[in-house]
Amino acid sequence: MEELKRKVLEEGQDLGNGILKVDGFINHQIDPLLMRRAGEELARRFAYTRVDKILTAEISGIAPALAAGFALGVPVVFARKTKPITMTEPVYVESAPSHTKGLEVLLMVSPEYMKAGDRVLIVDDFLATGHTIAALARLVQKAGAELVGIGVLIEKEFEGGRKALADLGVPIEALVTITAMRDGRIILAE
Numbered sequence: 001m002e003e004l005k006r007k008v009l010e011e012g013q014d015l016g017n018g019i020l021k022v023d024g025f026i027n028h029q030i031d032p033l034l035m036r037r038a039g040e041e042l043a044r045r046f047a048y049t050r051v052d053k054i055l056t057a058e059i060s061g062i063a064p065a066l067a068a069g070f071a072l073g074v075p076v077v078f079a080r081k082t083k084p085i086t087m088t089e090p091v092y093v094e095s096a097p098s099h100t101k102g103l104e105v106l107l108m109v110s111p112e113y114m115k116a117g118d119r120v121l122i123v124d125d126f127l128a129t130g131h132t133i134a135a136l137a138r139l140v141q142k143a144g145a146e147l148v149g150i151g152v153l154i155e156k157e158f159e160g161g162r163k164a165l166a167d168l169g170v171p172i173e174a175l176v177t178i179t180a181m182r183d184g185r186i187i188l189a190e
Contacts, residue, residue: 004154020126026153038153040071041175042173050119055121056124057078057081058079058080063125068121068151077109082106088110091110092109094135094139096135120140122137123150126154127162129164137165147170149173151173155174176188
Protein backbone atom coordinates (compact mmCIF):
# COMPACT_ATOMS: atom_id res chain seq x y z
CA MET A 1 0.00 0.00 0.00
CA GLU A 2 1.86 3.02 -1.34
CA GLU A 3 0.37 5.62 1.00
CA LEU A 4 1.37 3.63 4.09
CA LYS A 5 4.85 3.01 2.66
CA ARG A 6 5.27 6.75 2.15
CA LYS A 7 4.18 7.50 5.73
CA VAL A 8 6.56 4.89 7.17
CA LEU A 9 9.48 6.32 5.20
CA GLU A 10 8.65 9.98 5.84
CA GLU A 11 7.44 9.85 9.45
CA GLY A 12 8.63 6.53 10.88
CA GLN A 13 11.68 6.61 13.11
CA ASP A 14 14.16 3.80 13.71
CA LEU A 15 14.79 4.01 17.47
CA GLY A 16 17.26 1.11 17.42
CA ASN A 17 16.88 -2.46 18.71
CA GLY A 18 14.17 -3.14 16.11
CA ILE A 19 11.82 -0.46 17.47
CA LEU A 20 9.97 1.55 14.82
CA LYS A 21 8.19 4.65 16.04
CA VAL A 22 5.02 5.32 14.05
CA ASP A 23 3.26 7.21 16.82
CA GLY A 24 2.30 10.11 14.54
CA PHE A 25 -0.13 8.07 12.43
CA ILE A 26 -0.74 4.63 14.03
CA ASN A 27 0.27 4.17 17.67
CA HIS A 28 -0.51 7.42 19.48
CA GLN A 29 -2.06 9.80 17.02
CA ILE A 30 -4.12 7.93 14.44
CA ASP A 31 -4.59 9.06 10.84
CA PRO A 32 -8.23 7.99 10.38
CA LEU A 33 -8.26 8.31 6.59
CA LEU A 34 -5.12 6.21 6.30
CA MET A 35 -6.60 3.62 8.68
CA ARG A 36 -9.81 3.50 6.64
CA ARG A 37 -7.89 2.85 3.43
CA ALA A 38 -5.66 0.28 5.16
CA GLY A 39 -8.76 -1.47 6.52
CA GLU A 40 -10.32 -1.51 3.06
CA GLU A 41 -7.14 -3.01 1.61
CA LEU A 42 -7.00 -5.72 4.28
CA ALA A 43 -10.70 -6.43 3.69
CA ARG A 44 -10.06 -6.75 -0.04
CA ARG A 45 -7.20 -9.18 0.54
CA PHE A 46 -9.20 -11.39 2.93
CA ALA A 47 -12.74 -11.15 1.47
CA TYR A 48 -12.46 -14.68 0.04
CA THR A 49 -11.98 -16.19 3.52
CA ARG A 50 -15.58 -15.46 4.62
CA VAL A 51 -14.41 -13.83 7.86
CA ASP A 52 -17.14 -13.32 10.44
CA LYS A 53 -15.03 -11.86 13.26
CA ILE A 54 -11.79 -9.92 13.62
CA LEU A 55 -9.46 -10.34 16.60
CA THR A 56 -6.72 -7.93 17.62
CA ALA A 57 -4.64 -6.99 20.65
CA GLU A 58 -5.32 -3.98 22.82
CA ILE A 59 -4.40 -1.06 22.08
CA SER A 60 -2.51 -0.39 18.84
CA GLY A 61 -4.27 -3.10 16.86
CA ILE A 62 -7.71 -1.62 17.45
CA ALA A 63 -7.58 1.11 14.77
CA PRO A 64 -6.63 -1.14 11.81
CA ALA A 65 -8.90 -3.94 13.06
CA LEU A 66 -11.87 -1.59 13.38
CA ALA A 67 -11.23 -0.19 9.90
CA ALA A 68 -11.10 -3.71 8.45
CA GLY A 69 -14.23 -4.60 10.45
CA PHE A 70 -16.09 -1.68 8.91
CA ALA A 71 -14.99 -2.72 5.43
CA LEU A 72 -15.94 -6.37 5.97
CA GLY A 73 -19.06 -5.62 7.99
CA VAL A 74 -18.02 -7.89 10.87
CA PRO A 75 -17.52 -7.41 14.63
CA VAL A 76 -14.10 -6.68 16.09
CA VAL A 77 -12.93 -8.27 19.34
CA PHE A 78 -9.84 -6.99 21.08
CA ALA A 79 -7.88 -9.09 23.51
CA ARG A 80 -7.63 -7.09 26.71
CA LYS A 81 -4.37 -6.74 28.60
CA THR A 82 -6.04 -6.13 31.95
CA LYS A 83 -9.21 -7.79 33.15
CA PRO A 84 -12.07 -5.37 33.88
CA ILE A 85 -14.66 -6.24 36.51
CA THR A 86 -17.20 -6.63 33.69
CA MET A 87 -15.29 -9.63 32.30
CA THR A 88 -16.54 -12.63 34.22
CA GLU A 89 -14.92 -16.06 34.38
CA PRO A 90 -14.18 -18.18 32.51
CA VAL A 91 -11.83 -16.18 30.30
CA TYR A 92 -9.45 -17.33 27.58
CA VAL A 93 -5.95 -16.15 28.56
CA GLU A 94 -2.58 -16.29 26.81
CA SER A 95 0.69 -14.46 27.37
CA ALA A 96 3.26 -12.99 25.05
CA PRO A 97 6.47 -11.01 25.53
CA SER A 98 6.13 -7.34 24.54
CA HIS A 99 9.14 -6.01 22.65
CA THR A 100 8.24 -2.36 23.24
CA LYS A 101 7.22 -2.78 26.91
CA GLY A 102 10.04 -5.17 27.81
CA LEU A 103 7.79 -7.53 29.77
CA GLU A 104 5.28 -10.35 29.45
CA VAL A 105 1.70 -9.22 28.75
CA LEU A 106 -1.51 -11.16 29.22
CA LEU A 107 -4.13 -11.24 26.47
CA MET A 108 -7.70 -12.07 27.50
CA VAL A 109 -10.89 -12.70 25.54
CA SER A 110 -14.30 -13.52 26.95
CA PRO A 111 -15.95 -16.67 25.55
CA GLU A 112 -19.00 -14.47 25.21
CA TYR A 113 -17.40 -12.79 22.16
CA MET A 114 -15.45 -15.59 20.48
CA LYS A 115 -17.09 -18.95 20.00
CA ALA A 116 -16.64 -22.29 18.30
CA GLY A 117 -17.42 -21.97 14.62
CA ASP A 118 -16.37 -18.31 14.32
CA ARG A 119 -14.16 -17.63 11.29
CA VAL A 120 -11.53 -15.29 12.72
CA LEU A 121 -9.13 -12.93 10.99
CA ILE A 122 -6.34 -11.55 13.18
CA VAL A 123 -5.48 -7.93 12.38
CA ASP A 124 -2.68 -6.04 14.12
CA ASP A 125 -0.43 -3.05 13.63
CA PHE A 126 2.86 -4.99 13.50
CA LEU A 127 4.22 -8.43 12.74
CA ALA A 128 7.70 -8.61 14.24
CA THR A 129 8.68 -11.75 16.19
CA GLY A 130 5.18 -13.16 15.90
CA HIS A 131 4.78 -13.71 19.66
CA THR A 132 1.68 -11.52 20.09
CA ILE A 133 -0.03 -12.90 16.98
CA ALA A 134 0.80 -16.46 18.06
CA ALA A 135 -0.84 -15.75 21.43
CA LEU A 136 -3.92 -14.39 19.62
CA ALA A 137 -3.99 -17.54 17.47
CA ARG A 138 -3.91 -19.67 20.63
CA LEU A 139 -6.92 -17.71 21.93
CA VAL A 140 -8.76 -18.52 18.69
CA GLN A 141 -7.88 -22.19 19.17
CA LYS A 142 -9.03 -22.18 22.82
CA ALA A 143 -12.40 -20.81 21.68
CA GLY A 144 -12.78 -23.60 19.13
CA ALA A 145 -12.93 -20.96 16.41
CA GLU A 146 -11.18 -21.18 13.05
CA LEU A 147 -8.28 -18.88 12.19
CA VAL A 148 -8.62 -17.89 8.52
CA GLY A 149 -5.83 -15.34 8.13
CA ILE A 150 -3.50 -12.74 9.58
CA GLY A 151 -3.33 -9.16 8.33
CA VAL A 152 -0.93 -6.49 9.55
CA LEU A 153 -0.09 -2.95 8.64
CA ILE A 154 3.68 -3.34 8.96
CA GLU A 155 5.85 -6.44 8.94
CA LYS A 156 9.44 -6.27 10.20
CA GLU A 157 10.61 -9.20 8.09
CA PHE A 158 14.06 -9.27 9.70
CA GLU A 159 12.54 -10.31 13.07
CA GLY A 160 11.27 -13.65 11.70
CA GLY A 161 7.61 -13.47 12.71
CA ARG A 162 6.24 -14.82 9.43
CA LYS A 163 8.42 -17.92 9.73
CA ALA A 164 7.41 -18.36 13.37
CA LEU A 165 3.73 -18.32 12.33
CA ALA A 166 4.09 -20.57 9.27
CA ASP A 167 2.79 -23.64 11.14
CA LEU A 168 -0.58 -21.92 11.54
CA GLY A 169 -1.15 -22.66 7.85
CA VAL A 170 -3.10 -19.46 7.10
CA PRO A 171 -2.42 -16.60 4.69
CA ILE A 172 -0.41 -13.72 6.14
CA GLU A 173 -0.71 -10.31 4.49
CA ALA A 174 1.35 -7.23 5.32
CA LEU A 175 0.59 -3.85 3.76
CA VAL A 176 4.21 -2.74 4.22
CA THR A 177 7.24 -4.99 4.66
CA ILE A 178 10.45 -3.69 6.18
CA THR A 179 13.50 -5.76 5.33
CA ALA A 180 15.97 -3.90 7.56
CA MET A 181 16.38 -0.99 9.91
CA ARG A 182 19.92 0.25 10.47
CA ASP A 183 21.75 3.49 11.02
CA GLY A 184 18.42 5.28 11.32
CA ARG A 185 17.29 4.04 7.89
CA ILE A 186 14.15 2.07 7.17
CA ILE A 187 14.52 -0.26 4.19
CA LEU A 188 11.34 -1.56 2.56
CA ALA A 189 10.81 -4.65 0.42
CA GLU A 190 10.28 -3.93 -3.26
